[in-house]
Amino acid sequence: MIRESTMLSHPLLQASVIFSVLVTALALTASLFYPLLFTLLVATLLYAAMFPTTSYLIRRGVSPTQAVVMVMTVIVTFVLLMGALLYPLIAAQLDQLSTRTGSIDVRLTRLLLQVNTFTTGYLDISFNPAETAAQLVNSVTHSLDTMQATVTSYFDDVAFSLFLVPLITFFLLRDFRSLRNQAMQLLPNRYFELGWMIYNATSSQLHAYLRGITIQMVCITLICTAGFWLAGIDFAPLLGILTGLLNLIPIFGIALAKIPPVLVVLLSDKPDLTSMILALAVVFAAQLVDTAYILPRVIAKSANLHPVTVMLSVSLAGYYFGFTGLIATVPLLFSGKVIFSELFSGLRDFSPTHQQHVVARLKQSMPHML
Amino acid sequence: MTTDSDDNRLNRIWSRPFRKKVAWVEEATRLCLDHCLFEGIAERSVQHIVSHMHPRTYQRGEVIFEMAHAGASAMLILDGEVLIMADTVELTRLHHGDIFGEVSLATPLPRTAQAIASKDCRLVFFLRSDMDEWIERRPREASHFLINLSTMLAERLMERNLEVIETASPLDDS
Structure with missing residues (x-):
């Protein structure tokens, strides 16, 4: 029997409620496990x-x-x-x-x-x-x-x-x-299959994304460390790690990643224009490799976030949570987006309206059976 | 308010998180080995794949899956009886050792029938994601399973075609 749809059974509302509960639970767990x-x-x-x-x-x-x-x-x-x-x-x-x-x-x-x-x-x-x-x-x-x-x-x-x-x-x-x-x-019996479907769709995307950003971070860190070291710039490993981390931030990252090497050149014993250009060239080269090879291969789908959303959330997270906030915002935002959209699409597929629509199509295509 | 069943589930999580439940695994392995879907697959592999399945219990009258809902698994009946219905038409009744919902292993299309527990049931769910993992890990063994699955679906299509031919009135020559 197909149940009548009510306001509360709307998939968007259901997805919003479940998502809010999940976020609250996650926030509570995070505050508990803060250290x-x-x-x-x-x-x-x-x-x-x-x-x-x-x-x-x-x-x-x-x-x-x-x-x-x-x-x-x-x-x-x-x-x-x-x-x-x-x-x-x-x-x-x-x-x-x-x-x-x-x-x-x-x-x-x-x-x-x-x-x-x-x-x-x-x-x-x-x-x-x-x-x-x-x-x-x-x-x-x-x-x-x-x-x-x-x-x-x-x-x-x-x-x-x-x-x-x-x-x-x-x-x-x-x-x-x-x-x-x-x-x-x-999970209750009624939501067991739906739960697994949402979990599988979400986890495969998040797995790929997390793996992608880890690979991206390691590659940029290695390229920059080697580049700074070859260019004779001080603090090459530290700068390499910082650039690798800052590069994870979309839009802002490209600009932010150039600040630490420039500052280090400014603070060196002999600050000169050539070193500064070399430092910028290393970061630029790493970002070129990132854009041309790493991004399309490992995190192609991660660029689905709207630039305004990224800019606002990165600014706010940087203001409230500092360096960790800057780095963690986009992965968290992306995870939230994937979880919400998969919840919504899963619940929509299980909604009475969708069920009525599919049954009507089945009756049309298999009149001898139904 | 939590029920005894909820308490038991929570206890299981905290007390034995990493132990496999051997009793149902052995029973389900035996039933799978007797089923045509697992024909030609070594017992050890069947046992391994069964240990990754998910046991569930259903009360009489409870809906196992709805018609037109997306499906993600096939179910093996350990105990009880399952009624398969399309709209209001009863298609069949399934019992101990039967597997149903296997179309969802082949495709994520919506279910074409409804399954209801007509008696208290113990089922084991074989998820499509577990099968995908099996294909990645042991492609040779999993390909046997896929061949068996295609044969089963092809035979069912043939039966259905024959039924349609038998019930349809012959065309006039004129």
Whole structure:
């Protein structure tokens, strides 16, 4: 029997209610697990990135536990090595960066003098380097202080997570399936199939997206680190990681990713125009590789968000939640969009109106049966 | 207010999250091995795929799936009886060991009939996503299953055509 449709049974309303409940539950869980939030996010990203490799090994006949252990051994060794090598280096570089900010006005004046000589000689435009430097110093010093505090706390979080992330990723890879199946068993009979359909459609998109942004971040980080190192720019690993992370932000990322290398050149012992151009060229080249090769292959569908939505949410998240907010907004926004649209389309397919429509079509095509 | 069944489900999640339920897996494996859909597939593989299926219980009169709803799984009857109806017409009654809804394994098209539990039922759901995973992991074994599924659907189409031919009145020569 097909039930009559009421206002409450409208799929859009139902999807909105379920989505609001899910978001509230997620927000409550996030506030409860706040100290571990970063760790859980990194573990989830690693899980999404490593899941295909473990699946491949399982397909090749390796037992699930052995496959997870093999992949995790490689990852843990890599993370520990990187942590042991990179963390002291990055901490030292941040201290160095901090001490250099004290003499930024001198460095900036020196660089502006170079620019002034260049523009006066070739373009017949001149300005007062000392005055312009003084104006810029106030704003740059403030920005640098904020950036240093945020980045330091960010890397402290990373250091803390180094111990927990591999453990959580291991259990996610090994037992996520069992936990998910047990959780899906809680669905009422009426919504069991619908629940699985929505879950499968959502998870396949999110998996692909998370895997995509992880690959994108790693590629850009490696390209930039190598590029900065070859160009002789200080703090190459730190800048590489920062550029990799900032590049994840659509629209703003392209501009934001260019700020840290330029600032580092400004703060170097000999700030010169060539280094600045080289620094920008490295970021530009990495973004070119990203646009031409990485984006179309790994996260083609992620660009479905409207630019205004991205700009507003990135600005607000950056204002309220700082650096983490900037990085996490677009993946969260994309996840929300995918979950809502799949909920809506699943509930629409199960709505009485849709059912009546399909039955009418079936009666038309199979009159001998019905 | 939570019921005993809800409490049991929650207890299962917290107390034995990683243990497989062996009893129903063995029973379902045996039934699958006897079914034509799993013909030619090794027992070990059938047991593996069954261990990834999802057991559910239905009370008498409860709708298992509605006609015209999108389908995502086939169901194996462990216990009970299932009534298959198209609109108001009873098509068939299925019992212990029967599999129904298998068309959804082949295509995400809407269901062409309604299934109702005519007695209290224990069913095992075989999801299309689990089958897709099986195809990726063990393509050779899964291809046997797909061939069996196509044969079953082709035979059903043939039967239906014959029924239509038998019930249709012969055309006039003039």
